[in-house]
Amino acid sequence: MEYIEEIRQFKEQIKFSEDKKFDVNLESFKNIVISGMGGSGIVGNIVKDLYSNKPVVVINDYNIPNFVDNSTLFVAVSYSGNTEETISSTEQAIKKGAKVLAITSGGKLKEIVKDSIIIPSSFQPRAALGYMAIPILNTLGVSDKNQLNELYELLSELDSNHDEFDNIAKEIFEGKKIPVIYGVPPYFSVSYRWKTQFNENAKVIAYSSNFSELNHNDTMALKETYRKRLFYFICLHDGLDQRIEKRISITQNLTKVNFKLIKAKGSTFFVREFYLIHVGDWVTYSLALLRNKDPENVRLIEKLKKELEKS
Amino acid sequence: MEYIEEIRQFKEQIKFSEDKKFDVNLESFKNIVISGMGGSGIVGNIVKDLYSNKPVVVINDYNIPNFVDNSTLFVAVSYSGNTEETISSTEQAIKKGAKVLAITSGGKLKEIVKDSIIIPSSFQPRAALGYMAIPILNTLGVSDKNQLNELYELLSELDSNHDEFDNIAKEIFEGKKIPVIYGVPPYFSVSYRWKTQFNENAKVIAYSSNFSELNHNDTMALKETYRKRLFYFICLHDGLDQRIEKRISITQNLTKVNFKLIKAKGSTFFVREFYLIHVGDWVTYSLALLRNKDPENVRLIEKLKKELEKS
Numbered sequence: 001m002e003y004i005e006e007i008r009q010f011k012e013q014i015k016f017s018e019d020k021k022f023d024v025n026l027e028s029f030k031n032i033v034i035s036g037m038g039g040s041g042i043v044g045n046i047v048k049d050l051y052s053n054k055p056v057v058v059i060n061d062y063n064i065p066n067f068v069d070n071s072t073l074f075v076a077v078s079y080s081g082n083t084e085e086t087i088s089s090t091e092q093a094i095k096k097g098a099k100v101l102a103i104t105s106g107g108k109l110k111e112i113v114k115d116s117i118i119i120p121s122s123f124q125p126r127a128a129l130g131y132m133a134i135p136i137l138n139t140l141g142v143s144d145k146n147q148l149n150e151l152y153e154l155l156s157e158l159d160s161n162h163d164e165f166d167n168i169a170k171e172i173f174e175g176k177k178i179p180v181i182y183g184v185p186p187y188f189s190v191s192y193r194w195k196t197q198f199n200e201n202a203k204v205i206a207y208s209s210n211f212s213e214l215n216h217n218d219t220m221a222l223k224e225t226y227r228k229r230l231f232y233f234i235c236l237h238d239g240l241d242q243r244i245e246k247r248i249s250i251t252q253n254l255t256k257v258n259f260k261l262i263k264a265k266g267s268t269f270f271v272r273e274f275y276l277i278h279v280g281d282w283v284t285y286s287l288a289l290l291r292n293k294d295p296e297n298v299r300l301i302e303k304l305k306k307e308l309e310k311s
Numbered sequence: 312m313e314y315i316e317e318i319r320q321f322k323e324q325i326k327f328s329e330d331k332k333f334d335v336n337l338e339s340f341k342n343i344v345i346s347g348m349g350g351s352g353i354v355g356n357i358v359k360d361l362y363s364n365k366p367v368v369v370i371n372d373y374n375i376p377n378f379v380d381n382s383t384l385f386v387a388v389s390y391s392g393n394t395e396e397t398i399s400s401t402e403q404a405i406k407k408g409a410k411v412l413a414i415t416s417g418g419k420l421k422e423i424v425k426d427s428i429i430i431p432s433s434f435q436p437r438a439a440l441g442y443m444a445i446p447i448l449n450t451l452g453v454s455d456k457n458q459l460n461e462l463y464e465l466l467s468e469l470d471s472n473h474d475e476f477d478n479i480a481k482e483i484f485e486g487k488k489i490p491v492i493y494g495v496p497p498y499f500s501v502s503y504r505w506k507t508q509f510n511e512n513a514k515v516i517a518y519s520s521n522f523s524e525l526n527h528n529d530t531m532a533l534k535e536t537y538r539k540r541l542f543y544f545i546c547l548h549d550g551l552d553q554r555i556e557k558r559i560s561i562t563q564n565l566t567k568v569n570f571k572l573i574k575a576k577g578s579t580f581f582v583r584e585f586y587l588i589h590v591g592d593w594v595t596y597s598l599a600l601l602r603n604k605d606p607e608n609v610r611l612i613e614k615l616k617k618e619l620e621k622s
Contacts, residue, residue, distance in 0.1 A: 030341055031366045038527025052376030055342045055366040060524040061496050062554070065363030085523055176537045178489070180516070185372050196528035203535040205491070205542060207518035212396055213371040216349025217507035220609055224514040226487045226602075227541065231516060243373070243619075250618045254611055291537075298531055300565055307561045308554075 003296035006127035007281050011155035013130025014148050014274075020117060021138040022101050026054075029073040029099065034136075035059040035089040036077035038196065038301075039126030043077045043103070043133045045189030050270055051140045062088040070097040077132055079125035081107020084308070103132050124296060126200055129277070143270055151271045155278055162282040168234070168260055169202075169286035177232035179206040181280075182214060182259065184237045184244045187273050191236060194280035201295040202287035211244050215251060222255035235259035236276050314607035317438035318592050322466035324441025325459050325585075331428060332449040333412050337365075340384040340410065345447075346370040346400040347388035349507065349612075350437030354388045354414075354444045356500030361581055362451045373399040375407070385409040388443055390436035392418020395619070414443050435607060437511055440588070454581050462582045466589055473593040479545070479571055480513075480597035488543035490517040492591075493525060493570065495548045495555045498584050502547060505591035512606040513598035522555050526562060533566035546570035547587050 001009070032054050034044030044058035057065060062085045068074065074093040078086040081104035090112060093100050102113035105121035105128075119131035137143040172179055179198050183191030191208035198206035209218055222228075235248060252259055262279060264272035288295035312320070343365050345355030355369035368376060373396045379385065385404040389397040392415035401423060404411050413424035416432035416439075430442035448454040483490055490509050494502030502519035509517035520529055533539075546559060563570055573590060575583035599606035 037524060041524065041527070052378055054378050055368050055376070057366050057368070060521075062523075063496065065366070067363055067365050178538060185374065199528040199530075199532040203532050205529070205532045205536040205538070210371075212373075213348060213352065215615055216352070216612060217510040218516070219510075219615060220611055221510040221514050221516045223611055224604065225516040227489060227516070230538065230541070246619060246622055247615075250615055254615055254618070293535065300531055300534060301527060304526055304530060304558075304561055304565055307565070308557060311557055 001122070003124065003127070004285070006123055007285060008159050010127070010130050010278055010281065011152050011159065013128070014134060014152050014155065017130060017134035017138070018145060018148055020135040022115065022117065022135065024073065024099065024101065024139065026073070026140070029054065030071040031055045031057065031067070032073045032075065033057045033059060033064065033068055033093070033098070034075045034077065035064070035086050037083050037085050039124070039129070039200070040077045040079045040083065040086070040132060042129070042189060042193050042196065043136065045192065046133050046273065047136055047140065049186050049189050049273060050137065050142045059089055061085060064089050064092045064096070068093055068096045068098050070099070072098040074098040074100045075136060076100065076102040076104070076109055076113060078104050078107065078109050079123070079128050079132065081105060081109035087112070103135060124298070126197065137270065147268055147270050150267060151274055154265050154271065154275050158275070158278055158282070162279070165279050165283045166286040168283050169290055172232050172287055173290040175232065178230055179204065180231050180233050181206065181208040182233065182235045183208065183210040184241065185211070186269055187236065187264070187276060190273060190276045190280070193277050194234070194236070194284070197280050197284035198287070200298055201284040202291060203293045204287065212247050215247055219251060219255060222251070222257045233257055233259045234262060236262050236264070238264040238272055312433070314435065314438070315596065317434050318596060319470050321438070321441050321589055321592065322463050322470065324439070325445060325463050325466065328441060328445035328449070329456060329459055331446040333426065333428065333446065335384065335410065335412065335450065337384070337451070340365065341382040342366045342368065342378070343384045343386065344368045344370060344375065344379055344404070344409070345386045345388065346375070346397050348394050348396050350435070350440070350511070351388045351390045351394065351397070351443060353440070353500060353504050353507065354447065356503065357444055357584065358447055358451065360497050360500050360584060361448065361453045370400055372396060375400050375403045379404055379407045379409050381408040381410070383409040385411045386447060387411065387413040387415070387420055387424060389415050389418065389420050390434070390439050390443065392416060392420035398423070414446060435609070437508065448581065458579055458581050461578060462585055465576055465582065465586050469586070469589055469593070476590050476594045477597040479594050480601055483543050483598055484601040486543065489541055490515065491542050491544050492517065492519040493544065493546045494519065494521040495552065496522070497580055498547060498549070498575070498587060501584060501587045501591070504588050505545070505547070505595070508591050508595035509598070511609055512595040513602060514604045515598070523558050526558055530562060530566060533562070533568045544568055544570045545573060547573050547575070549575040549583055
């Protein structure tokens with residue numbers, strides 16, 4: 001499948017995953033640990049944004065926290081099933097007696113975790129987010145058929161018309177700007193997902209932060225930093241939280257920086273989170289094309305993994 | 312006190328805090344939530360790096376997670392005691408029946424939390440890190456007198472000779488570079504602390520990430536990003552984790568980017584974490600002076616808080 005088709009296929013993943021969930025009794029666990037890296041690792045952060053009935057600890061590393069034991073629900077997310085950090089953390093969790101679940105297309109993870117949801121292979125991991133995230137969110141009761149249907153409609157609309165967002169890529173391209181993406185609560189992981197998509201799709205350095213934390217540090221740089229004209233500021237918001245909206249507007253006034261405001265659509269946090277994520281998929285895809293870079297290509301990451309395997 | 316004296320005073324805060332701890336029975340709690348913003352909020356991230364016997368969830372927001380209840384140990388950190396996000400989250404935690412502790416120099420937080428450790432006032436919050444972090448780390452059994460003594464010696468050495476690190480500031484200044492700070496496990500919060508110090512002390516935009524997560528996204532941008540020459544890459548490491556060291560070296564080779572490597576000193580994670588933090592204090596202070604910016608001044612943040620109070 002062409003990479004652009006993988007992006008368009010995101011909404012179909014939502015539909016495909018409608019009934020997918022783990023058969024697990026949540027009541028019996030004190031905490032949830034989600035392990036993964038990069039395009040798979042973002043799943044843990046998304047879960048943390050949307051679910052807080054139990055402590056959720058996200059691991060992007062080889063090692064697991066000491067507290068992991070048989071009261072822990074441990075979810076390993078690795079699209080390939082061979083991510084070395086995730087394999088390492090999962091083996092540790094198994095040893096500690098945690099209840100271990102996995103979402104993967106195969107690989108070693110499928111072999112070591114009995115309780116796995118196997119998803120279609122041959123996608124770029126970052127383009128398989130629906131397959132990876134929805135089963136966990138279904139299991140936790142965050143997503144349901146109504147929300148998934150609403151999201152499907154919104155994503156279809158977006159796929160058929162994203163000119164407005166392609167223009168953002170155009171502005172970034174024309175000024176060779178460095179994208180800075182700001183998010184708002186509770187969509188903390190969305191600005192980071194955009195950053196990683198700028199990296200992997202468009203091959204540009206980007207950075208992300210969130211309100212209101214950025215008001216305690218970034219704000220001091222926004223007015224006086226050198227290279228100020230080189231940054232392109234995007235702010236992802238929902239227009240609903242009046243205190244945060246106030247912060248966005250005061251920050252722009254005081255620092256004389258204009259944010260490109262992108263407003264979420266949807267009736268719930270879940271729907272809005274995924275809508276905002278998919279807008280970023282298109283902006284970063286468009287930037288890749290403008291830069292004449294193959295948005296699918298992540299050969300450097302694959303090369304790095306091979307170099308690591310040698311040693 | 313002059314701001315440079317506040318930085319030099321960091322080591323004295325270590326000594327001052329030697330016996331400070333909360334009188335609390337850790338056994339009775341299932342999880343720990345630490346709430347704070349900016350220069351105070353980093354304390355939660357530092358605790359999370361160094362303590363993992365229980366799930367630690369860090370809040371940089373107005374709201375607390377649903378799971379907070381009487382099995383939660385909730386620690387509010389606000390240097391001024393008047394940070395609106397922290398007051399809001401603390402009031403919610405009190406309502407939910409959590410055991411609430413606070414570290415503050417006064418303000419509203421002192422009034423609403425009986426069980427507070429009151430620390431000296433009149434510092435910049437980011438220059439009071441020792442006062443804020445050590446009592447919690449003592450309480451959790453992470454720090455002890457031996458380590459605090461070792462840290463004191465290392466910080467004294469650093470304060471009396473930081474020419475090597477001032478040179479980093481000089482290189483950044485001369486090229487008007489955008490600092491990018493990479494960290495390694497388990498010092499995840501240190502690269503972020505550096506970023507915030509670049510923002511608040513030197514008034515420049517900066518961004519941070521950590522190994523090995525950055526190998527799954529940033530790496531794709533490092534080779535091909537435009538504006539590549541404008542970035543200055545710093546990598547904070549400890550030289551101990553062979554897999555991570557390998558990653559650092561392969562990443563540099565594949566992307567043709569040179570990292571300014573800064574190696575931690577100290578015999579434990581705790582000592583190395585605070586040593587690396589303090590190196591960043593000096594680099595960012597030096598950059599402020601070179602840029603002719605007052606490193607202490609954060610008037611824009613104060614102005615923003617006043618604007619918010621009006622509304």
